[in-house]
Amino acid sequence: MLIEHIIDSVFPLPASSKATLIQHTREVAFRKGHLIIKANKVDQHIYFIKKGLVRAFANIDDNEVTFWIGKEGATIISMRSYVEHKEGYENIELLEDCELYQLDGAILQQLFLADIHIANWGRKFAEQELIHTEERLISKQFKTATERYKDLLEHNPDLLQRVQLSVIAAYLGITQVSLSRIRADVR
Amino acid sequence: MLIEHIIDSVFPLPASSKATLIQHTREVAFRKGHLIIKANKVDQHIYFIKKGLVRAFANIDDNEVTFWIGKEGATIISMRSYVEHKEGYENIELLEDCELYQLDGAILQQLFLADIHIANWGRKFAEQELIHTEERLISKQFKTATERYKDLLEHNPDLLQRVQLSVIAAYLGITQVSLSRIRADVR
DNA sequence: TTTCTCATTTTACAAATGATAAAATCTCAT
DNA sequence: ATGAGATTTTATCATTTGTAAAATGAGAAA
Numbered sequence: 001m002l003i004e005h006i007i008d009s010v011f012p013l014p015a016s017s018k019a020t021l022i023q024h025t026r027e028v029a030f031r032k033g034h035l036i037i038k039a040n041k042v043d044q045h046i047y048f049i050k051k052g053l054v055r056a057f058a059n060i061d062d063n064e065v066t067f068w069i070g071k072e073g074a075t076i077i078s079m080r081s082y083v084e085h086k087e088g089y090e091n092i093e094l095l096e097d098c099e100l101y102q103l104d105g106a107i108l109q110q111l112f113l114a115d116i117h118i119a120n121w122g123r124k125f126a127e128q129e130l131i132h133t134e135e136r137l138i139s140k141q142f143k144t145a146t147e148r149y150k151d152l153l154e155h156n157p158d159l160l161q162r163v164q165l166s167v168i169a170a171y172l173g174i175t176q177v178s179l180s181r182i183r184a185d186v187r
Numbered sequence: 188m189l190i191e192h193i194i195d196s197v198f199p200l201p202a203s204s205k206a207t208l209i210q211h212t213r214e215v216a217f218r219k220g221h222l223i224i225k226a227n228k229v230d231q232h233i234y235f236i237k238k239g240l241v242r243a244f245a246n247i248d249d250n251e252v253t254f255w256i257g258k259e260g261a262t263i264i265s266m267r268s269y270v271e272h273k274e275g276y277e278n279i280e281l282l283e284d285c286e287l288y289q290l291d292g293a294i295l296q297q298l299f300l301a302d303i304h305i306a307n308w309g310r311k312f313a314e315q316e317l318i319h320t321e322e323r324l325i326s327k328q329f330k331t332a333t334e335r336y337k338d339l340l341e342h343n344p345d346l347l348q349r350v351q352l353s354v355i356a357a358y359l360g361i362t363q364v365s366l367s368r369i370r371a372d373v374r
Numbered sequence: 375t376t377t378c379t380c381a382t383t384t385t386a387c388a389a390a391t392g393a394t395a396a397a398a399t400c401t402c403a404t
Numbered sequence: 405a406t407g408a409g410a411t412t413t414t415a416t417c418a419t420t421t422g423t424a425a426a427a428t429g430a431g432a433a434a
Contacts (some may be wrong), residue, residue, distance in 0.1 A: 058325065058329070060329050065328070065329055067324070067325060067328055067329075079317065079318060079321055080318065082314075083314040083315070083317070083318055084318070089325075112307055112310065113303070113307065115303075116300070116302075116303040116306055119303050119306040119307050119310060120299055120300065120306050120309075120310075122307075122310045123299065123306060123307075123309045123310035123313055126310055126313035126314045126317055127269075127270040127313045128270070129317055130266065130270070130313055130316050130317040130320060131266060131267065131270055131271070133317060133320045133321050133324060134266055134320050136324055137254070137320055137323055137324045137327065138245065138254060138276075140324065140327050140328060140360075141252070141254055141327060141360045142245070142247050142252055142254075144420085145420085145421080164381065164382090165381075165382065165383095166381075166382085173327075173328045173329075174421070174422090175421070175422060175423085176381095176382075176383090177382095177383085177384085177421085177422075177423080177424095178420085178421055178422075180382065180383050180384075181383090181384090181420095181421090183382095183383090184383080184384085331390085332390085332391080351410090351411070351412090352411075352412065353411080353412090361391075361392090362391075362392060362393080363411090363412080363413095364391090364392075364393080364394090364412095364413085364414090365390085365391055365392070366412095367412060367413055367414080368390095368391085368413090368414090370412095370413090371413075371414085375434105376433100376434085377432100377433085377434075378431100378432085378433075378434090379430100379431090379432080379433095380429100380430090380431090380432100381428105381429080381430080381431100382427100382428080382429075382430095383426105383427080383428070383429090384425100384426080384427070384428085385424100385425085385426075385427090386423105386424090386425090386426100387422105387423085387424090388421105388422080388423075388424100389420105389421085389422070389423090390419105390420085390421075390422085391418105391419085391420075391421085392417100392418080392419070392420085393416100393417085393418075393419090394415100394416090394417090394418100395414105395415090395416090396413105396414085396415080396416105397412105397413080397414070397415095398411100398412080398413065398414085399410100399411080399412070399413080400409105400410080400411070400412085401408100401409085401410075401411090402407100402408095402409095402410100403406105403407095403408095403409105404405105404406085404407090404408105
C-alpha cells in the first residue's frame with residue numbers, strides 16, 4: 001500500500017502539503033519478530049504499514065496481552081508517546097516481515113503548527129482512531145465473545161490465516177481455550 | 188467550570204482564536220432527564236458541561252447500556268455525528284439539571300479549515316478522547332470488575348454519590364447485582 | 375521416516391459473572 | 405410519621421470463562 005493512498009485515506013491533502021509530508025518519510029524494513037516500539041520508552045516515531053502485519057501488546061502480570069493488530073494501511077504509534085510525549089505502555093512486534101514508512105513525530109508536531117492542512121489531517125487521523133477504539137470498547141462491553149469472534153470472521157477473515165490463535169484470543173479479550181471452545185461451537 | 192478553562196484544558200489557544208471559539212458558543216440549560224442527543228440522528232452540536240452530570244447509553248436488545256458518564260469540564264458529542272456526519276448510536280441524558288455551553292458543529296468545521304490554532308485544538312481534543320477511550324478499553328480487556336470498581340472509587344469517588352448504582356454497574360460493564368456483590372466484598 | 379517442538383484442541387474442575395426473584399432499605403410526597 | 409415506589413442487597417441456580425494438564429496435530433530437523 002502506497003504512502004499516498006495511506007495519507008489520502010485519512011484526509012485528502014493538497015498536493016503541496018502531501019509532498020511535504022512524504023518528503024519527511026523514509027522507507028524501512030524489518031524482520032518478523034522485531035520489536036519496533038518498546039514499552040516504558042518515549043518513542044515518537046510514526047510508521048505506516050506498506051506491507052506486513054504487527055501486534056501491540058502490554059505486559060500484564062507476567063503475560064503478554066495483545067490488544068491491537070495492524071495490517072497494510074494501518075498506522076503504528078505509541079499512543080501515549082505520540083499524544084503526551086510520555087513513556088508508552090505498549091510493545092509493538094512484527095508478526096511478519098514488514099515494509100514500513102517511517103515519520104519522525106517531532107517533525108510532524110512542527111508541521112502541525114506550520115501547515116493548517118496537515119493539522120487537519122492530524123485531527124482526522126486522531127478522530128478515526130477514536131471511532132475505531134470506541135467501537136472496540138462498545139463491542140467488548142456489550143457483545144459476547146462468540147459475537148466478537150464472528151465479527152472478526154466477517155470483517156477480517158485474513159487475520160485468521162495470518163495470525164496464530166493465541167494472539168487472536170488475546171485480541172478478542174478471552175483465553176485461547178475459550179476461543180477454541182467458541183470455534184468448536186461455531187463449526 | 189468556565190468555557191475559557193475548558194478550552195484551555197484541551198490546548199491553550201491564542202487570545203484571538205479563543206475569542207472566536209467563545210463567540211460561537213452560547214449558554215443553555217436543561218432539566219434532569221432531558222435527552223440532549225438522540226440515537227439514530229445526526230446531531231452535530233457540541234456541548235461543554237459547565238455544571239451537572241450526563242450519561243451516554245445505547246439501546247442494546249431492549250435495555251439501556253450506559254457506556255460513558257460526563258461531569259463538569261467534559262464534552263458532550265455524538266461521536267459518529269461529529270467525526271463522520273452520520274447517525275450516532277448514543278443517547279445522551281442529563282442525570283442532573285445542567286448548565287452547558289453549546290457550539291454548532293458545522294461552524295466548528297469551518298473554523299477548523301480557517302484557523303490553524305483551532306485546527307490543532309480540535310486535534311488535541313480528539314487525541315485526548317482517544318487516550319481516555321483506549322485506557323477504558325485496556326481496563327475492560329485486562330482488569331477484573333473489582334479492580335475497575337476500585338479504580339472508579341479512587342479516581343471518581345464523587346460519581347458514587349451522584350449516580351445510582353445501576354448506571355455505575357453498566358458503566359463498569361457488569362450487572363447491578365454483580366456490582367452489589369463487589370461492594371459487599373470490598374467493604 | 376522418526377523425533378522433536380510448537381500450536382491447537384480437548385477435558386476436568388474452579389472461579390467469576392449473569393439471571394431471576396424476593397427481601398431489605400431508602401426516598402420523599404403526603 | 406406513614407406509605408408507595410424506587411433502589412439496593414441477598415439468595416439461588418445457570419452459564420460463561422479461566423486454569424491446568426493431557427491429547428492431538430502439523431511441521432521442522434535429524
